[in-house]
């Protein structure tokens with residue numbers, strides 16, 4: 038948990054200031070019973086009003102001082118814990134942003150959200166608790182013990198007998214409950230995941246009448262969370278009463294022996310009351326320590342989970358120097374050199390891409406077609422360096438992808454992903470998301486190329502129309518066209534359309550491709566599609582089958598040499614001809 042060091046360094050002065058005021062508060066608490074004992078034994082017992090007034094005034098003044106210390110400490114502890122949590126959340130967010138795709142795949146989305154929210158809150162609660170009770174409790178506890186011993190050494194033996202039993206119970210409580218709190222957080226990840234999946238697929242769930250099935254999945258995870266939380270709390274609820282029982286046995290013993298002392302005249306009532314007060318304070322302090330340990334156990338589990346993300350080192354490097362490969366041909370835009378790749382998590386480890394070898398020339402449009410799960414999107418993800426090939430290399434503009442600075446790479450290559458992802462905000466903001474500096478004219482031009490300008494202008498607020506989260510108030514085709522405009526406005530050298538026009542009709546699809554060819558002359562384009570009509574007029578078409586290149590060539594060439602392409606054309610083009618006929 039070394040990552041917490043920087044926050045400690047940043048906030049330790051305020052933390053110690055809070056502890057200073059907390060110690061003063063504890064001191065005030067410790068003085069009260071002693072003063073009360075004097076008021077009773079010297080004032081009340083002897084009907085001495087001036088003593089009562091004198092010590093009463095002192096008690097009032099120190100209580101006021103105690104209140105001032107408590108307020109100051111509160112302001113400091115809230116400030117420190119809030120700021121610490123804010124910094125931690127921010128740093129964790131940045132860390133998550135810098136995780137590579139395989140690392141994000143490994144963690145999973147839901148757990149990253151729980152770690153960023155719930156786990157950080159737990160650590161924050163603990164930090165705040167430290168400045169409220171954790172330090173006060175030992176101070177009051179030790180102080181009470183000293184005061185009690187100085188008041189009556191014999192009676193203090195009772196305290197010394199009870200205190201170790203309570204300390205042992207606290208230790209056992211911590212030891213038994215710790216593993217459960219880690220499990221509780223993991224169960225919370227599962228609940229978050231089922232909720233996240235449900236919300237992102239809500240329409241599909243409804244259409245397929247799978248609400249009760251999804252509810253079942255949620256219930257199962259929720260039950261598991263409830264069960265684990267209950268077990269963790271049950272452990273606390275066994276140790277809590279045991280500690281209480283020990284405290285009460287101590288009080289009874291104290292009153293018994295104290296009563297005997299008052300009877301035989303060796304003790305005063307005021308001292309017994311003060312002693313009882315110190316004993317209560319001591320035992321209360323021990324119980325507070327127990328609570329604090331419970332908080333510590335939870336916070337430790339959370340801090341470790343946050344730590345797992347914080348210490349994750351990037352497994353990809355994006356250097357700044359970019360050397361061109363020897364013998365580089367200026368005409369080449371992209372080159373796959375015998376690339377093989379598999380997702381490490383896959384049980385079978387079967388390669389998703391095997392020995393993929395091809396070149397794309399500048400300003401060329403390449404179509405990629407292939408059956409479902411043949412590796413088309415994976416190929417696009419490798420060009421963006423979301424993953425690195427296991428074997429072979431990818432060369433972009435004469436330079437190995439591994440030598441690119443991340444920002445430069447993503448300025449050169451832009452993608453319109455299969456699922457259009459829009460953000461809540463206006464349409465213009467969403468398009469400009471691709472290039473913050475783009476002028477209004479450039480936004481409109483990009484929308485025209487993506488064949489989106491007309492429908493946007495027809496909306497009541499035009500480019501300033503609001504888009505709901507994920508683009509809920511737009512059709513699939515409208516979302517896709519805005520996504521295309523967003524990619525074009527970046528002015529990339531290589532544009533990848535990954536099934537980006539699946540929701541638009543054939544004419545719009547064609548218009549977009551024609552606009553792209555005419556307007557963005559320097560552009561090299563990779564069009565991935567299941568539709569022959571989307572790629573048949575590309576300069577060359579690459580047929581991917583089971584992660585291997587089956588054939589590469591023009592539409593006319595492939596019709597002759599690729600069995601898969603022949604089949605798809607036969608199915609799709611004949612169907613198209615029939616439906617037109």
Ligand SMILES: Nc1ncnc2c1ncn2[C@@H]1O[C@H](COP(=O)(O)OP(=O)(O)OP(=O)(O)O)[C@@H](O)[C@H]1O
Nearest residue numbers: 142380382383389408409410411412413414415416
């Ligand atoms: N993040 C991932 N982790 C593990 N396996 C993955 C991951 N992404 C894709 N795969 C697997 O890789 C294979 C190829 O997937 P990919 O998405 O590249 O296919 P595709 O040709 O684009 O399919 P489609 O036409 O359906 O979009 C599939 O078997 C898929 O299950």
